[in-house]
Amino acid sequence: MKVLLASRNAKKLAELRRILAPEVPGAEVLGLDDVERYDEVPESGATFADNALLKAREGFAHSGLLTVADDSGLTVAALNGMPGVLSARWSGRHGDDDANLRLVLAQLSDTPDDRLGAAFVCAAALVGADGEIVVEASMRGRLVREPRGHNGFGYDPIFVADGFELTNGELDPAKKDAISHRGKAMRALARHLAENEGAL
């Protein structure tokens, strides 16, 4: 079975492969760079699920392959749930993780510590010839005022999950996957995939 992961983000692809591989043995997991290039539409959806479905439908339409896409982000209570779907471009510079997390910290500089609650959310979509499914999962925690650690990507260095002291950027990747929004959502998709192989 071939599965397309509709992403060009190398760090996200590595994380998704790492999560999917043990769940769907024998699946060949391709990235967007492994299929014929197409123009991706902007992620203009109002929700994570909208964007994940948009990307998975687009990947399937162009490649004909069973396609998985995720849209993930950080929701900060004191920012009314933003950066949300704009997490990757919060600073206006798409994919500039450092600028994005620095901006969030600057915006919250006068916000008291007890209002730094946040959550990571992931919507993971699977689209194939026979239908589509989208799963949403979250990881709750709080922000810290200084980035710590170099694992992961995005806002990982400023996020501490409930029950932990280390930031996601300091956590061992396998430990992060076990509790992360993306781990939970992707494992649910993978189980669906394994149970419905070829018959999504």
Next chain:
Amino acid sequence: MKVLLASRNAKKLAELRRILAPEVPGAEVLGLDDVERYDEVPESGATFADNALLKAREGFAHSGLLTVADDSGLTVAALNGMPGVLSARWSGRHGDDDANLRLVLAQLSDTPDDRLGAAFVCAAALVGADGEIVVEASMRGRLVREPRGHNGFGYDPIFVADGFELTNGELDPAKKDAISHRGKAMRALARHLAENEGAL
């Protein structure tokens, strides 16, 4: 009657004086620079009303004068109501109007035109020896993708009020005051002040 406007923002002070003067004839309107200097606490409230009250209470506590303060901001639907209370420091640089509005435009660059709805909100608080009152008012409209006009301040150049084609930055100041969030809230406070002179 002396009234203290608890603000150091010259453009906001000019606007508040312009609105209040005709409503409370004979009142002497002072700014923070006209009273003994005190250290202002950060605007850490979660709502406009929290921050307006915080600033008005602080002004009254330090000056003994009847004190008016406002907290205002832009709420953008596609940003879940943010920048909100963080409007003046959205870019992380407090009071940098251009950086703040450029950041909002960059964040919304992939958001479709029909999701650019926004509103200005003002909470205006009055605190004196005999009590306190806070009024909240809004002005609904939508954002435009390029700043236009040099009147006003803050996000005025990218905001078009419902029923108008000109941005707030292009509107004649008197016309803006007639419909603005700040105009509506401050006139309500001024009427209260005029009716309860000396007996707030």
